[in-house]
Amino acid sequence: MPDKLFLSRLESGEAGAQKELIRMFQSRLGFYFSMRIKGDAPLEDLVQEVLARFFESVRQKKLHSDHVVAPYMFGIAKRVLYNFYYQSTKSNKINQKLQQLVPGYENFAENHRLETDNLMEGIGAILRQLPTLDQQILQRFYFQQESIGDIACALKLQRHYVSVRKNRALKRIRREMKRQQLL
Numbered sequence: 001m002p003d004k005l006f007l008s009r010l011e012s013g014e015a016g017a018q019k020e021l022i023r024m025f026q027s028r029l030g031f032y033f034s035m036r037i038k039g040d041a042p043l044e045d046l047v048q049e050v051l052a053r054f055f056e057s058v059r060q061k062k063l064h065s066d067h068v069v070a071p072y073m074f075g076i077a078k079r080v081l082y083n084f085y086y087q088s089t090k091s092n093k094i095n096q097k098l099q100q101l102v103p104g105y106e107n108f109a110e111n112h113r114l115e116t117d118n119l120m121e122g123i124g125a126i127l128r129q130l131p132t133l134d135q136q137i138l139q140r141f142y143f144q145q146e147s148i149g150d151i152a153c154a155l156k157l158q159r160h161y162v163s164v165r166k167n168r169a170l171k172r173i174r175r176e177m178k179r180q181q182l183l
């Protein structure tokens with residue numbers, strides 16, 4: 001670690017410390033996964049999952065020394081790797097059973113993928129039509145998993161106002177999805 005106070009810098013939410021940690025571990029984690037997973041694997045997604053779990057542990061103050069940062073990080077990577085293998089094995093077994101039970105399952109899967117892509121494209125277009133504030137609220141709530149209170153503080157708005165805007169935006173999305181027959 002670059003200095004003795006690295007963990008306390010991370011706990012305080014210092015952006016420079018977070019960037020430094022990402023710079024130090026991102027390629028090492030990518031290499032770790034690439035050496036253990038053959039084929040097309042979402043390596044960047046796995047690295048991001050490790051970093052997200054690590055930062056969550058820092059926020060929960062689970063680490064007590066700068067010396068445990070690297071071992072803790074790779075402990076998380078090991079669990080993420082096991083989970084990846086478990087999910088992959090489970091998914092492969094389900095696909096094999098479906099292929100045995102349902103003739104033409106491969107075509108069904110491709111049709112489902114195309115339908116899902118079209119649905120996501122339609123939802124994306126609807127989201128882009130929303131006011132910028134509504135887009136920010138939904139982005140922060142669903143993708144960054146921030147609470148309504150945190151969003152209100154960050155945007156300098158009343159908590160109730162943010163909650164109402166979120167609910168109205170969701171109603172608009174549902175209404176537009178029904179109108180476009182996406183539901």
